[in-house]
Amino acid sequence: MRLSSITSGFLALASFTGAAEIVKRAALTQVTSFGANTSGAKMYIYVPDKLAANPAIIVAVHYCSGTASAYYSGTPYAKLAEQYGFIVIYPESPYSGTCWDVSSPATLTHNGGGNSNSIANMVTYTISKYNADSSRVFVTGTSSGAMMTNVLSATYPEMFAAASAYSGVPAGCFYTGSVAGWNSTCSQGQSIHTQTEWANTALNMYPGYTGARPKMQVFHGSADTTLYPQNFNETLKQWSGVFGYTYGSPQQTVGQNPSSAYTKYVYGPNLVGYYGVGVGHSVPVMGDLDLAWFGITGGGSPTTTSTPAASTTAAPSSTLVTSTKPSTTSATATPSSTPGTCTAARWAQCGGSGFTGCTTCASPYACKVSNAYYSQCL
Ligand SMILES: *[C@@H]1O[C@H](CO)[C@@H](O)[C@H](O)[C@H]1NC(C)=O
Numbered sequence: 001m002r003l004s005s006i007t008s009g010f011l012a013l014a015s016f017t018g019a020a021e022i023v024k025r026a027a028l029t030q031v032t033s034f035g036a037n038t039s040g041a042k043m044y045i046y047v048p049d050k051l052a053a054n055p056a057i058i059v060a061v062h063y064c065s066g067t068a069s070a071y072y073s074g075t076p077y078a079k080l081a082e083q084y085g086f087i088v089i090y091p092e093s094p095y096s097g098t099c100w101d102v103s104s105p106a107t108l109t110h111n112g113g114g115n116s117n118s119i120a121n122m123v124t125y126t127i128s129k130y131n132a133d134s135s136r137v138f139v140t141g142t143s144s145g146a147m148m149t150n151v152l153s154a155t156y157p158e159m160f161a162a163a164s165a166y167s168g169v170p171a172g173c174f175y176t177g178s179v180a181g182w183n184s185t186c187s188q189g190q191s192i193h194t195q196t197e198w199a200n201t202a203l204n205m206y207p208g209y210t211g212a213r214p215k216m217q218v219f220h221g222s223a224d225t226t227l228y229p230q231n232f233n234e235t236l237k238q239w240s241g242v243f244g245y246t247y248g249s250p251q252q253t254v255g256q257n258p259s260s261a262y263t264k265y266v267y268g269p270n271l272v273g274y275y276g277v278g279v280g281h282s283v284p285v286m287g288d289l290d291l292a293w294f295g296i297t298g299g300g301s302p303t304t305t306s307t308p309a310a311s312t313t314a315a316p317s318s319t320l321v322t323s324t325k326p327s328t329t330s331a332t333a334t335p336s337s338t339p340g341t342c343t344a345a346r347w348a349q350c351g352g353s354g355f356t357g358c359t360t361c362a363s364p365y366a367c368k369v370s371n372a373y374y375s376q377c378l
Pocket residue numbers: 032033034035036037039040041042094
């Protein structure tokens with residue numbers, strides 16, 4: 001009944017103003033029914049006004065403490081979607097603290113029922129609903145979202161054509177055996193394995209699969225104290241092993257690319273790493289570079305742009321933030337506890353844009369800024 005009255009109201013408006021004058025505006029929208037969802041992950045989607053026929057899909061995965069909405073407004077993908085007509089899926093973690101589950105046996109297994117499975121089901125739903133191009137599905141993410149990018153590339157290699165990971169860890173490195181665990185051995189860069197071991201870790205997430213695999217683009221900063229920079233090397237070991245490239249000697253090394261802090265390491269057509277010297281955990285999302293890597297723009301190979309990377313994004317600056325006492329935005333929401341009179345446990349969030357909880361860490365841990373949105377007791 002309610003639906004019919006809304007519909008008839010809409011039709012009346014349409015007949016009054018003329019359908020062509022109704023401005024349709026794309027918006028971030030939650031999809032509550034996308035298939036099996038045993039892990040409870042939430043699905044948000046951005047379908048641009050100018051949707052291409054048989055559109056590509058980018059899955060954009062947020063960081064710990066992030067939300068679909070924060071990643072939607074903090075990254076350039078939705079804006080680029082309007083320009084190029086692709087769809088963006090923004091999954092949202094169901095867990096407190098909104099890190100992704102990249103640590104349980106379920107999520108580290110093809111069709112294992114964990115978060116990776118839920119996200120794969122979001123993709124399948126979107127391909128069917130919007131007649132999207134199943135050969136042009138891509139995944140990207142930041143921090144915990146970059147970990148998930150690597151996990152999805154290993155668990156659903158048949159689904160993704162290319163991936164771009166900002167400040168993550170190798171697929172399987174965060175294994176703890178529990179859901180949404182925190183593996184500090186890995187985060188601190190102490191999970192060091194051979195190329196073969198890392199490759200097998202990824203390959204074993206979908207045993208028996210012999211088809212194509214996503215080409216991988218990996219970003220990391222040398223001054224990352226949340227996920228130590230060794231994780232850059234270990235991630236490149238993993239994917240170079242999967243693709244059969246030599247880890248120790250990249251085919252090409254290009255300095256000051258895409259901007260002065262970064263060096264680009266080309267291992268082969270399917271693997272490129274960008275290492276930012278002096279760059280912290282907040283590597284800015286480089287939307288133009290991602291679109292070129294995905295083949296949505298250009299020839300499908302990474303291109304050098306003359307535009308400074310930071311200008312392509314609304315993400316926080318790449319400057320290493322050394323403050324230990326993050327400023328929290330003055331809360332419009334009521335703090336659940338009064339900052340200053342409570343302490344956050346080890347690993348807990350202690351600051352970031354919009355954060356209203358405890359900003360002091362339990363001794364002996366300090367509140368470390370990861371990016372504008374997230375500080376953590378480490
Ligand atoms: C997935 O789980 C979330 C959280 O429980 C729920 O909000 C959503 O409706 C579920 N979606 C599906 C398709 O089951």
